[in-house]
Amino acid sequence: MRFASHRDIARAVERGVRRAGLPVAHSAGFSPHPKISYSGGAPTGAASEAEFLEISLTAELDPAVVRDRLDASLPEGIDVIEVADLPAAAAPRLEASEWRVVLPGVALDDAIRAVEAFLAAAHAEVERLTSKGVRRLDARAGVVSLEVDRRATAEAPTGCAILRMVVRHMAPAVRPEDILAALRHMSALEPASPPLVTRLAQGPLCTDAAAAPAGLHGVAALGAATMAEAPRPGRRDAEQGQVMETCLVAGDATTAGTAPASAYEQLPRGAERPGEAGCAREPDERDRPNARDRATEQRVS
Amino acid sequence: MQSVYPLLEPLLPLVRKPIQYAGGELNSVVKDWDSCDVRWALMYPDAYEVGLPNQGLQILYEVLNEQDGVLAERTYSVWQDLEALMRAHSVPQFTVDSHRPVRAFDLLGVSFATELGYTNLLTALDLARIPLAAADRGEEDPIVLAGGHAAFNPEPIAEFIDGAVLGDGEEAVLAITRLARSWKAAGCPGGRDGLLLQLAVRGGVYIPRFYDVSYRPDGTIGAVVPNRPDVPRSVAKHTVTDLDSWQYPAKPLVPLAETVHERFSVEIFRGCTRGCRFCQAGMITRPVRERSITAIGSMVEAGLAASGFSEVGLLSLSSADHSEINEIAIDLADRYGGTNTGLSLPSTRVDAFNVTLANELSRNGRRSGLTFAPEGGSDRIRKVINKMVTEDDLIKTVSTAYASGWRQVKLYFMCGLPTETDEDVLAIATLAQRVIQAGRAATGRGDIRCTVSIGGFVPKPHTPFQWAAQCDHETVDARLKALGAAMRADRRYGKAIGFRYHDGKPSIVEGLLSRGDRRVAKVIRAVWQDGGRFDGWSESFSFERWERCASAALAAEPVDLAWYTTRERGYDEILPWDHLDAGLERDWLWQDWQAATDASGAAEVDDCRWTPCFECGVCPAMGTEIEAGPTGKRLLPLSVVGSKSSEAIQPLAMTGGAG
Numbered sequence: 020m021r022f023a024s025h026r027d028i029a030r031a032v033e034r035g036v037r038r039a040g041l042p043v044a045h046s047a048g049f050s051p052h053p054k055i056s057y058s059g060g061a062p063t064g065a066a067s068e069a070e071f072l073e074i075s076l077t078a079e080l081d082p083a084v085v086r087d088r089l090d091a092s093l094p095e096g097i098d099v100i101e102v103a104d105l106p107a108a109a110a111p112r113l114e115a116s117e118w119r120v121v122l123p124g125v126a127l128d129d130a131i132r133a134v135e136a137f138l139a140a141a142h143a144e145v146e147r148l149t150s151k152g153v154r155r156l157d158a159r160a161g162v163v164s165l166e167v168d169r170r171a172t173a174e175a176p177t178g179c180a181i182l183r184m185v186v187r188h189m190a191p192a193v194r195p196e197d198i199l200a201a202l203r204h205m206s207a208l209e210p211a212s213p214p215l216v217t218r219l220a221q222g223p224l225c226t227d228a229a230a231a232p233a234g235l236h237g238v239a240a241l242g243a244a245t246m247a248e249a250p251r252p253g254r255r256d257a258e259q260g261q262v263m264e265t266c267l268v269a270g271d272a273t274t275a276g277t278a279p280a281s282a283y284e285q286l287p288r289g290a291e292r293p294g295e296a297g298c299a300r301e302p303d304e305r306d307r308p309n310a311r312d313r314a315t316e317q318r319v320s
Numbered sequence: 321m322q323s324v325y326p327l328l329e330p331l332l333p334l335v336r337k338p339i340q341y342a343g344g345e346l347n348s349v350v351k352d353w354d355s356c357d358v359r360w361a362l363m364y365p366d367a368y369e370v371g372l373p374n375q376g377l378q379i380l381y382e383v384l385n386e387q388d389g390v391l392a393e394r395t396y397s398v399w400q401d402l403e404a405l406m407r408a409h410s411v412p413q414f415t416v417d418s419h420r421p422v423r424a425f426d427l428l429g430v431s432f433a434t435e436l437g438y439t440n441l442l443t444a445l446d447l448a449r450i451p452l453a454a455a456d457r458g459e460e461d462p463i464v465l466a467g468g469h470a471a472f473n474p475e476p477i478a479e480f481i482d483g484a485v486l487g488d489g490e491e492a493v494l495a496i497t498r499l500a501r502s503w504k505a506a507g508c509p510g511g512r513d514g515l516l517l518q519l520a521v522r523g524g525v526y527i528p529r530f531y532d533v534s535y536r537p538d539g540t541i542g543a544v545v546p547n548r549p550d551v552p553r554s555v556a557k558h559t560v561t562d563l564d565s566w567q568y569p570a571k572p573l574v575p576l577a578e579t580v581h582e583r584f585s586v587e588i589f590r591g592c593t594r595g596c597r598f599c600q601a602g603m604i605t606r607p608v609r610e611r612s613i614t615a616i617g618s619m620v621e622a623g624l625a626a627s628g629f630s631e632v633g634l635l636s637l638s639s640a641d642h643s644e645i646n647e648i649a650i651d652l653a654d655r656y657g658g659t660n661t662g663l664s665l666p667s668t669r670v671d672a673f674n675v676t677l678a679n680e681l682s683r684n685g686r687r688s689g690l691t692f693a694p695e696g697g698s699d700r701i702r703k704v705i706n707k708m709v710t711e712d713d714l715i716k717t718v719s720t721a722y723a724s725g726w727r728q729v730k731l732y733f734m735c736g737l738p739t740e741t742d743e744d745v746l747a748i749a750t751l752a753q754r755v756i757q758a759g760r761a762a763t764g765r766g767d768i769r770c771t772v773s774i775g776g777f778v779p780k781p782h783t784p785f786q787w788a789a790q791c792d793h794e795t796v797d798a799r800l801k802a803l804g805a806a807m808r809a810d811r812r813y814g815k816a817i818g819f820r821y822h823d824g825k826p827s828i829v830e831g832l833l834s835r836g837d838r839r840v841a842k843v844i845r846a847v848w849q850d851g852g853r854f855d856g857w858s859e860s861f862s863f864e865r866w867e868r869c870a871s872a873a874l875a876a877e878p879v880d881l882a883w884y885t886t887r888e889r890g891y892d893e894i895l896p897w898d899h900l901d902a903g904l905e906r907d908w909l910w911q912d913w914q915a916a917t918d919a920s921g922a923a924e925v926d927d928c929r930w931t932p933c934f935e936c937g938v939c940p941a942m943g944t945e946i947e948a949g950p951t952g953k954r955l956l957p958l959s960v961v962g963s964k965s966s967e968a969i970q971p972l973a974m975t976g977g978a979g
Contacts, residue, residue, distance in 0.1 A: 021579075030578070031576055034628030037629075045660055094345070
C-alpha cells in the first residue's frame, strides 16, 4: 500500500464502497461521481496509519455497520479503523502529522548530529522536483518537532536510525522527504537504501507541541467522535445523511473527545515498505501500432 | 518457495509507478506453495497496466486456482527502469501475487495478443534465468507455453518456447495440468522431453521441436515433418463449447494501479462469422458460441458485487450480433438504473440498430462518443474486405447517432488493404465530411465532431489475406499524409474532424512477426540483444533497429524483411503455419482470397448465423457447431439495487433474483 498513490487509494475506496453496497451519494451533473472526499493523503511511497476521508450517504446507517462492511470490502492493506457519523459543520482539524522515518544504514550519532544541526538552523531551503518544475521551500518552517527515537533505534535491527517528527500542514506542503533532503544537504546524512516513511497520526496541533521536548505528542489523536446522526432533509442534496468516518490513532489520545472530529477513516496499515515519492501520473495513452487490437478497445458508450 | 520481495522492495521507490509490482489486487489468490503439485506462472508480456485487465489471463488464473493442488500466479513485463535495477541487484523475474521467482514454477504460460510482445518474452526469460532457447533448458526450468491469437503461428518464437496452445485455454490448461501432475507423480519419466511428448500426443499442444522444417533454395518451406512417431502431422486448436458452464471471470482482479480498462467485462459470445477477410480473430475463433442472457445477467451481478467496478463491458468480436442483445441491453439498463453503473459494448458494426443499443445502454449515463469501424473508405474496398456496409448505411447510422444526442463519432479505418488505391484512402476524407454534414443536418448544431482513426493493415495467418502482399510503409505513409492534407483542406470541416493515425512502419514489423517462419527467431533475438523492448509502444519502438537487425540476422538466408512482408504468396507455397489447424479449409480461404480480388468486383460472403453454411470447414473439422439463442428468457429486476432503504447495505450478491 506504501506504493499506492492518492488516486489509487481513491479508486480502491470507491470500489470498496460499491462492493459494500453503501448507499453513497453522487454528485449531480454530466458524469456523476461518488461523494467521497479526502484530506491530506500521504505521499506515494509513504505508508500511513492515519488517513481520513468523508463519505456522504443517502441513508442513515449505523457507523459500526459501515465500518465493518467497508473494512471487509477493501483490499488487504487498507483497514477501516473507525467510522463516525457527524454533522457536516464539524470540520476536521488536521493541522499536523506525526511521521516515523527509518533510515537504513545511518548511525545513531550521525542522525543525532544531523537533527541538531537542522533544528539549530533558522531555515532549511530545499528543492523539490514537481510537475511544474523545481520548487524551493523552507523545510525547517514546517517542522514542529524532530527527534531521533533512541529507544526505537536501539530496538531496531542494527544499522538504522529512526526519526520521529511532527510536521505542520501548510502551503506549500512540507513533506518528510523535504526534511530528509535538508538533512542530506546540511549534514550529508545518506541512508543506504530509500528511507521508510510512515505517517503515524494526524490531528490538531497542541499549542505546546513545539515546546514539548520529550514527547513527540504534538499531534493529538482524534478521539472517537460521538455518533450524531444528522440527516437534514430540506435542501435538494440534503437527503444525504452525512456519514463520516473517523480514525483512532492508537494511544496518545490527549485531546480525545474535544477534537471537532468529523468523520474519518484510517487508511493504510502499510506493511513496512520503503518509501519515497513515486510517480502517480496518468497511464500513458497507449499508442499501439497494432490495428487489430482495436477490436477489443472500441466502445460504444 | 522464498519471496523475492525483500530484494525487490528497496528498488521500488526508485522506479516509475511502483504499485504495479506490488500485487495485492482484490480477488488475487495466494496459495500455499508446498501443498500444490502443479504450479503455473501466467504471463502477459506487456506492462501491468495493459496486461492486468486481459480477460484470457484472468480466466485461466481463476480456472487453475480453483483446482485443488494447483497454483497459478501472474507475471507481467517490467519496465526498463526496473529491469536495469533487477539486473544490477540480481532480482529475478517474479510473480506479482507472492513475488516468487518465475523459474521455480513448473509451467510458464505466456499469452500473446500481439506479436509485438515477443521481445518482452525474451526479457522475462532472461530475467527469470531461464535459457532463451528451449533446447538449452534443463529439468529445473519451467515448460514455456505460448497461447493467445499469436500462437496460431508461433513459428517465429518456436526456438524460445517449448510449446504452443491454439485456441481456447480453459480446458487445455486443465488437460496440461493433469498430464504434468501424473508425469511428476510418476517420477518425471523421460525427463523434460517425456512431458513434452505427453503434451504433444495427449494434450493437444504444439511442440515445435518435434517438427523439422526444411527450406527450398528460393527460401520457401520445403516440408514440415514430425520427427517423432506418435506426434500428429497437424495440431488442431482447442474449442470450448457451452460458455454457460464456463462463467469466468467470476472474481475479476481489481488492481490498485490504474489500468487501461477499469471495468468488469463479460464475454457475451465467442467467435464471429461476419467473415471480414482481414480479421484473424473472426477466422480463428469460429464457430460462434453465445452465452445465454441469463448467464450474462448472473455474471454481471456477481462480477460487480465481487469487484465494485462501476462499469460493465459486454465483450465479443461483434457484440450487437448476439441473438438477444436487445433484451440484454434493455434488461441490464433496467436492472442498474439509478446505480451509476455504466454499460458499454465494443462495436465494429455500422447500422442503426447499434445506435439504438447504445442509446439503451447509456440510458443511465452519459453520451459522449460512439465508435464505428467501416475499415475502408470506399464502397469498393469495403467489398474487398467483406465489410458489407455502404456509405449510405454509414451516413444513416451516424445521423441517427447524432440525432440521439451523441456528440462525437469515431470512425476506424485501415490503410494498405489488398487492391487499395490512393482514391480509396482519400475517400475517407469525403466520407468524414459527409458525416459532419449529416450530423449538422440532424441536430442543427455546429459542435458535433468526428474522429478518423487509421492504422496500417497487416495480413494475418489463417485469413483469406494470408497470401496477400503487405503494403510497404512508404506507400502507407504517403497515403496517410495525403489523407491528412485532404481532411484539413476544407475549412468548413477543419475543426470538426479529428485525425489520428499510426504510421506504417510498426505494421511492417508486425507483418514480419505474424507471417514469419522459424528463421525470424534470429531477428527477434538480435533486436532484443540490441535493446528492443516493448515494441507495442511507440516510445520504445524502433523501426531502424528492426530493419538493421533483420538484414544482419538474415544475411546468410535467401530471404529478407520484404520477402516476409510485401511479397504475395502463391497457392502452392507451404505457409509456416499450414501444419497448425484453425479448422478453416485451406481451399475455402483461397477461394475467398480469389473472390476478394476478382477483377470484376469482390464477391460478398454473408454470415452463416443467418444464412446457409459457407463451408469454411471449422465445424466439421473441430466437431463443433454454432451455439446461439434466442432463449426467450429475460432478466428480472434485482430487488434492492439503488434502493434507499437500509437494505441497500446488502451487497448485490446477497440479493438473489439473478433471473
